[in-house]
Amino acid sequence: MSVDAMTQVKELLQEIENANPQGPEAVEQFRVRFVGTKNILKPLMGEIRNVPGELKRDFGQLINQAKTLAEAKFEVFRLQAEVAAEEAQAQNLDLTAPGEPLDLGSRHPVSITLNRIIQIFERIGFVVAEEREIEDDWHNFSAMNTPEDHPARDMQDTYYLLNSAEMLLRTHTSSVQARVMTTQKPPIRIIAPGRVYRNETISARSHCQFHQVEGLYIDKGVSFADMKQTLYYFAQEMYGPHTKIRLRPSFFPFTEPSAEMDVSCFICNSKGCNVCKYSGWVEIMGCGMVDPQVLINCGIDPEVYSGFAFGMGIERQAMMLYTITDIRLLFENDVRFLKQFSKAL
Ligand code: PHE
DSSP states (O other): OHHHHHHHHHHHHHHHHHOOOOHHHHHHHHHHHHTSTTOTHHHHHGGGGGSOHHHHHHHHHHHHHHHHHHHHHHHHHHHHHHHHHHHHHHHTOOTTSOOOOOOOOOOOHHHHHHHHHHHHHHTTTOEEOOOOSEEEHIIIIITTTOOTTOGGGGGSOOOBOTTOSSEEEOSSTHHHHHHHHTTSOSSEEEEEEEEEEOOOOOOSSOOSEEEEEEEEEEETTOOHHHHHHHHHHHHHHHHOTTOOEEEEEEEETTEEEEEEEEEEOTTTTTSOOTTTTTSSEEEEEEEEEEOHHHHHHTTOOTTTOEEEEEEEESHHHHHHHTTOOOTTHHHHOOHHHHTTSOSOO
């Protein structure tokens, strides 16, 4: 019995040494026979009990050798089989087959509109300033001359953070005015694009989130005429050289005097259509001279400096440019809608 076991191990060792399985099935057979959980060497190990004392050492060494060799060879066979499979697959490649088209993404209409506005202002020296969407009450309201009990706060239904009377989602990009004026010295010439939030009922015309671009220019001797000319330049670059602008008196707590700016309707050439509601004009922004109190709040001397500010919504302009009739389409991110827009910047 014991001699048989010895002979058997020697034979198996020989078999392992000579093994040269061809193809994945043969490799698998080798694995099951010599390496798997029920391999043939396992029960033989127990046979050491029956081997005469002087042969025990040799037997043990042989069986270990068989085990180690089987594992090492299996690893080599496995890798060889893998390489062979890959090569076989490469043989099947049809290099003349037409490529599969990559589905390119497209720019979101809000981004296209936003980028266009930014580029127009960058050409005359405005620099982009981006700021946080979660703001404190001071930067969003108080610094902007809108104290606690000011009725203007009702104009913008505010989302406050849970359990906070202090932290909120900014209701306008005017908060960036305060951020910039408290950290930079004039001359200041920034545009601040970004998302804003208001607790409004969602409909085809309004949403609880939208985008604005804020503009702020502070220097010595900045006048209302400077503002008018800057905004006129913007309107013509944005909506074409025949565009006219109209400033209507308005009210904002942070500007004095304040105005609302309309552009002549570029869809119907002011002849009247449903976009301009047959008035020939489309309102696109609020603007005005920065209120001296706002300058004081932010540590800028109104005796030395003056400036103008403006703020415009992006969605409405994007909707006009692309004749989109429902603002909700801009936030649903339906690919069928989005892929209709330009891939260009
Ligand atoms: N913050 C104002 C709004 O959201 C717009 C505005 C900005 C008006 C700057 C005047 C000056 O309606």
